[in-house]
Amino acid sequence: MTHRLTAAGAVTASVLVLCAAVPYLAPALDEPFYVIVFARIMIWAIAAVSLNLIMGYGGMISFGHAVYLGIGGYAVAILGFHDITSAWVQLPVAIGLSAVVALVFGVICLRTRGIYFIMITLALAQMVYFLGVSAERYGSDDGLNILWRSDFGTRHFDLEDSVVMYYTIFAVLLGCLLVKWRIVFSRFGMVLRASRSNDTRVQAVGVPTFRYRLVAFVIAGVMCGLAGFLQANLERFVSPDMMNWHRSGELILMTVLGGTSTLFGPVVGAVIFLMLSEILSTVTIHWHLVFGPFLVLVVLFARGGVMGLLGSRDTHD
Amino acid sequence: MTKDARGADLVAQGLNKSFGGLQAATDLSVSARRGEIHAVIGPNGAGKTTFVHMLSGFLRPDSGKIVFQGHDVTDLSPAARVQRGLARSFQITSVFREFTVLENVILPVQSRLGHSFRFWRPVLSDPTVLEPARALLEEVGLGDRAGVVAGHLAHGEQRQLEIAIALATKPSFLLLDEPMAGMGPDENRALIDFLGALKTDHGMLLVEHDLDAVFALADRITVLVYGRVMASGRPAEIRKDAQVRDAYLGETQV
DSSP states (O other), rough: OOOOHHEEEEEEEEEEEHHHHHHHHHHHHHHHHHHHHHHHHHHHHHHHHHHHHTTTOOOOOOOOHHHHHHHHHHHHHHHHHOOOBBBHHHHHHHHHHHHHHHHHHHHHHSOOHHHHHHHHHHHHHHHHHHHHHGGGGGTTOOOESSSSSBBOTTSSTTTHHHHHHHHHHHHOOOOOHHHHHHHHHHHHHHHHHHHHHHHHHHHHOOOOHHHHHHHHHHHHHHHHHHHHHHHHHHHTEEEEGSSOOOOOOHHHHHHHHHHHTTHHHHHHHHHHHHHHHHHHHHOOOHHHHHHHHHHHHHHHHOOOOOHTTTTTTTTTT | OOGGGGGEEEEEEEEEEEEEEEEEEEEEEEOOOTTOOEEEESTTSSSSSHHHHHHHHOOOOOOEEEEEEEOOOOOHHHHHHHHHEEEEOOSSOOOOOOOHHHHHHHHHHHTSSSOOOOOSSSSGHHHHHHHHHHHHOOOOOOOGGTBGGGSOOOOOHHHHHHHHHHHHHOOEEEEEEEETTTTTTHHHHHHHHHHHHHTTTOOEEEEEEEEHHHHOOOOEEEEEEEEEEEEEOOOHHHHHHHHHIIIIHHTOOO
């Protein structure tokens, strides 16, 4: 990797600095609402980053990735509903459950390729979605309120404090970016990227790709489950809608918009996607009419997404 | 080059394979000896590539047995066969086009060094992988092309890289599926020399259309026609065989 100042690098740095500064900037600009907007954006960014690990680097286009948002979220909500608010229970359950579900779904999905993979991930995720819809005890369609955010048992780290909540999300985003960056360029990442390029050839040099793709699928699921854990805590609310296939589709759009084979693209995609829908929806209720064509144009004319346009080629440097 | 090269031999016993109504291999038996280049020739549709796919594990024979260095490998996956030292190249160039030349050989080197469940250290700053990869590129004459994206290489260089990828797994036996495909005469000659030099360390089974290359390289030749062995023997015997001449060699005027 060469160290040079690129437009893509500048965008990466500015977005991260902006995220870090929002809790101070927003009140100063008399727009305190933007703190929660950016907290939401960062959570979506974590989910999109996790999707991109398997989609951008492993060629696994999962149309059911939002299911892990739901699993991470419901772990918090259901445990909270039963008066178990300790983060030391909720967090391991959120992570563990995401891992187990990703493992089972991965074993099923990864035997297929291309359009079949897309359809099976979608079908499996919708199964979980309808499980949520039919769970009357936990609010069905209406969802479930969360009275208390996850309790880490110390006054020094209390998610009820909105600043702590915000910077926890920010830290998790940074952590996920770091982990993804290391993974992509590691031996494991080499296998993952190569299997996207030519899976047959990877097997022909002695690497059984299935288990590597499965592990990547589980890592991505856990990362997204973490985003779900944060989302439930931030919103103090979960509903099956979190894991509806629309959400999975939005995750794919954010990733494509930002740039699939770039590390930071999904973050930029999440920022653009959510800011645009936020701004456009205040201008007109028909904002989808503007937003849809915009996405089509990006996909048609900027194949590498926004970061691709800015010259980020971090898979080859 | 490899310690276990001495034991290299590959035996196919009575392989049968059909695709629907098409019989691609009928009672196919070939035995490739250590230290030799065994060429498999035959007209288009003779089942040569099907044969390589079965030997390398990408196709499962309907019946028959494949024995490599004394072990029955018929039920092993392609990856498991490579780990035992049986590597292959592809007729249709199958390099990682968006990777650099160096990265193309890093993956097989990494595969040889054990599992790749290493998540943290960047592979491009890991000398245990880089050094053998660079050394191999020097050996095959691609040393000064290490940083080039494989998709940008000339066709001949891509064919070289194709073989280099297989070699990077340090196989004791190489299955080469038409290594000369689409190369010019000069490149051909260089590749013939290169493959000839590999013979001392590797057993080789070579499927090839280019009969000049086959007669220059092969110690033994098996002629396939419609999935059956029509003749097998030393190059001189094959040249003389009237049946073979009628079926195949005559058409191409050797």
